[in-house]
Amino acid sequence: MPQPNAADVKSIKIVIVGAGSVGVTTAYALLLDRLAADIVLIDIDKNRAMGEVMDLSHAAHFAQARVRVGDYEDCAHAAAVIITAGVNQKPGQTRLDLVKTNYALFRDVVPRIARHAPDTILVVATNPVDVLTHAAHHLSGFPLERVIGSGTAMDTTRFRHELGKHFGVNPRNVHAMIVGEHGDSQLPVWSLATICGMRLHDYCRAARMEHDEAALEACAKRTREAAYEIIRRKGKTNYGVASVLVSILQPIVTDSDAIMTVSRVGTYAGIQDVALSMPCKLNRHGAYQDVPLLLSELEEAELRESAQSIKEVLMSLEK
Numbered sequence: 001m002p003q004p005n006a007a008d009v010k011s012i013k014i015v016i017v018g019a020g021s022v023g024v025t026t027a028y029a030l031l032l033d034r035l036a037a038d039i040v041l042i043d044i045d046k047n048r049a050m051g052e053v054m055d056l057s058h059a060a061h062f063a064q065a066r067v068r069v070g071d072y073e074d075c076a077h078a079a080a081v082i083i084t085a086g087v088n089q090k091p092g093q094t095r096l097d098l099v100k101t102n103y104a105l106f107r108d109v110v111p112r113i114a115r116h117a118p119d120t121i122l123v124v125a126t127n128p129v130d131v132l133t134h135a136a137h138h139l140s141g142f143p144l145e146r147v148i149g150s151g152t153a154m155d156t157t158r159f160r161h162e163l164g165k166h167f168g169v170n171p172r173n174v175h176a177m178i179v180g181e182h183g184d185s186q187l188p189v190w191s192l193a194t195i196c197g198m199r200l201h202d203y204c205r206a207a208r209m210e211h212d213e214a215a216l217e218a219c220a221k222r223t224r225e226a227a228y229e230i231i232r233r234k235g236k237t238n239y240g241v242a243s244v245l246v247s248i249l250q251p252i253v254t255d256s257d258a259i260m261t262v263s264r265v266g267t268y269a270g271i272q273d274v275a276l277s278m279p280c281k282l283n284r285h286g287a288y289q290d291v292p293l294l295l296s297e298l299e300e301a302e303l304r305e306s307a308q309s310i311k312e313v314l315m316s317l318e319k
């Protein structure tokens with residue numbers, strides 16, 4: 001990924017709404033990446049936000065950036081506003097279990113951001129991220145390219161990590177994607193997964209490995225269940241998602257047309273007005289162009305099911 005130079009970064013302001021675990025880890029990751037000059041944290045718990053800012057300021061010293069507590073008027077002229085505010089999954093809960101509480105929060109927060117920063121790009125991390133990306137699009141009135149959910153960018157990263165371990169190659173050399181819901185109905189796109197330009201079964205033949213379907217399915221299962229497993233052990237996930245959020249901001253700040261699986265509103269497998277993840281080009285305009293995939297028939301059907309399950313939650317909210 002291209003790094004912005006110091007001159008470009010001088011004017012970059014990023015606002016993070018929600019100074020909880022995901023929000024502050026993202027602020028720290030932004031500092032380490034030197035992606036912004038001004039990082040603003042907004043939280044309903046101002047005391048907590050101030051404590052985090054005091055701590056982060058001492059790290060900001062090394063990154064020559066400013067970190068401060070703010071309010072919604074500080075969203076003005078932000079390159080992006082990341083929303084991480086909201087309740088988190090408890091062990092055993094699905095992401096969709098959080099929907100009512102976090103939707104109510106979005107109805108309060110998103111119009112306030114939009115009022116002060118009508119030209120910004122919203123990056124949604126709060127779960128269920130696809131449902132809330134759809135809500136943020138409608139509540140802000142922003143064009144769809146300027147409302148981006150972190151979506152399956154996290155799952156794609158986990159999937160490449162799993163496949164990299166299985167094949168014994170660096171995950172960066174595995175081209176494989178998870179699309180659909182950032183949740184239980186997500187799907188791995190096996191038909192387009194490659195290493196060195198070879199489909200996985202061809203790679204196995206070339207590398208004299210067994211094409212072990214059961215082991216590959218286990219990689220997809222561990223990807224789908226990673227958050228449950230981490231939450232069961234430590235109560236939350238924060239480092240992976242923070243790095244993913246920074247990797248979504250990278251092409252926005254550097255205007256570099258990276259392709260990532262992020263969530264945005266559209267029509268998917270015939271289901272209209274729903275948000276889910278497909279590969280998308282990102283630059284300073286946001287997630288501005290879908291990259292259509294030639295899915296197999298089975299994958300297309302699975303994508304339709306994933307879109308339908310998100311749509312049903314959206315319809316239940318409208319009741």
Ligand SMILES: NC(=O)c1ccc[n+]([C@@H]2O[C@H](COP(=O)([O-])OP(=O)(O)OC[C@H]3O[C@@H](n4cnc5c(N)ncnc54)[C@H](O)[C@@H]3O)[C@@H](O)[C@H]2O)c1
Binds near residue numbers: 048
């Ligand atoms: N998209 C992903 O890949 C991903 C990964 C991990 C967590 N998450 C989601 O991110 C969200 C936050 O998780 P967390 O672990 O940081 O939770 P957390 O409890 O540590 O932090 C949430 C923060 O939101 C704040 N908040 C609550 N209501 C607010 C409001 N109205 N305005 C401003 N701030 C408010 C709280 O005070 C708290 O500081 C959850 O919904 C979680 O499921 C998403």
